[in-house]
Amino acid sequence: MHDGGSGGPRRELGAFLRSRRERLAPAEVGLPGSPRRRTPGLRREEVAELAGISSSWYAWLEQGRVRTSEQVLRSVARALRLPADETAHVLSFVEHAAPDGPSPGWVSRNLLSLVESLAPNPAAVLDPHWDLLAWNTGYAALLTDPARLAPKQRNLLWLVFRWPPARALLASWETDARSLLGQFRAKAARHPEDTRYAEITEQLLADPHAAHWYGRRETSAYHPAVRHFRHPVAGDLHLRYVKLAAVDQPSHHLLAYVPDDRATEQALRALTG
Structure with a gap:
């Protein structure tokens, strides 16, 4: 019709x-x-x-x-x-009667307590735009403390594409970055009137790699995987990338990095100790 x-x-x-x-x-x-x-x-x-x-x-x-x-x-x-x-x-473009509601810009006490309790394992809470709403000491030690960034830069896409150390930190930067951008594009495509998606997209397109992949309309879905980090202090880290939806706040996701081997587990403890 x-x-x-x-x-x-x-x-x-x-x-x-x-x-x-x-x-x-x-x-x-x-x-x-x-x-x-x-x-x-x-x-x-x-x-x-x-x-x-x-x-x-x-x-x-x-x-x-x-x-x-x-x-x-x-x-x-x-x-x-x-x-x-x-x-x-x-x-994902099949239209339903009830559109997604707006995401609250705050994190419930239960979810915040969970994030903090996961330390020294890195963990954070993301909203639908991949904006970082909360994080623990492990996350700040693995990447950077988002509190030191401007509010609009506290975003996982921004960290991967616009934060210079990311390309050395992620051993498979191109593969990981391309997958993340594909997930973002798939989500943003369903919300063309959302000004935050538009704002993030504009920042990303300043990066030549992001502009090329975005222009090809590449999309991808989330898949659990092991990420390899080359940390300047802790050395090689192998972390299992886990993303879970919060039942009490469905628009929020818990992102956690779980050690995939004993050496990584010990290195994380030393890094945040």
């Missing part, structure tokens, strides 16, 4: 689908190629046929003119041969 609301997210979804359509070669979906093709990748009508929907409906979908169902988006994702992360990104 046509609907005048939610134009921003729909336009973002349409632009994402178009970018993936233009990257998909006809041969990848069993269609014959032709030297007379003027369109990069697949044509809209070809995607529509593969997805089992009308070509006009798919055109409206790319133009951000219609609201559609999860079933249709799954069919389009299959037609475009999207991987699991990008399929999840597309499905």
Whole structure:
């Protein structure tokens, strides 16, 4: 159905689908190629046929003119041969009656107590924008004390891309940074009117790597992983990256780094001792 609301997210979804359509070669979906093709990748009508929907409906979908169902988006994702992360990104645009509410800028006493009790293991509380709302001594020792940063810089994306020591601290900086940016882009795309997302995006795009990856509309989902840090004082640290949603504050996430080996555990104790 046509609907005048939610134009921003729909336009973002349409632009994402178009970018993936233009990257998909006809041969990848069993269609014959032709030297007379003027369109990069697949044509809209070809995607529509593969997805089992009308070509006009798919055109409206790319133009951000219609609201559609999860079933249709799954069919389009299959037609475009999207991987699991990008399929999840597309499905996140399914519109529901109740939008996300605003996130409180404070942390509950229970959550704050949990963060502090996890020390010396680094832990922090993030809001939906990846802004740091609370952290413990372990987190400050591993990266930097966010209290020393300007309020607008107390953000995990800012630390990874705009804080110079991050590239030496993270042994796999490019992989970790690219994944984090993909998660941020997937979230920000659903909230185009949110001024904080826009503000963070503007700061990130000043970094050439972030600008390149963002321009490719790359998205990713969170996956538990072991992060390798090369700390200037503690040396090599291997920390399991854990992210949990807070039940009493659903918009907040607990981010914790758990030692993956005995040497890391001992190094963290020495670092914060």
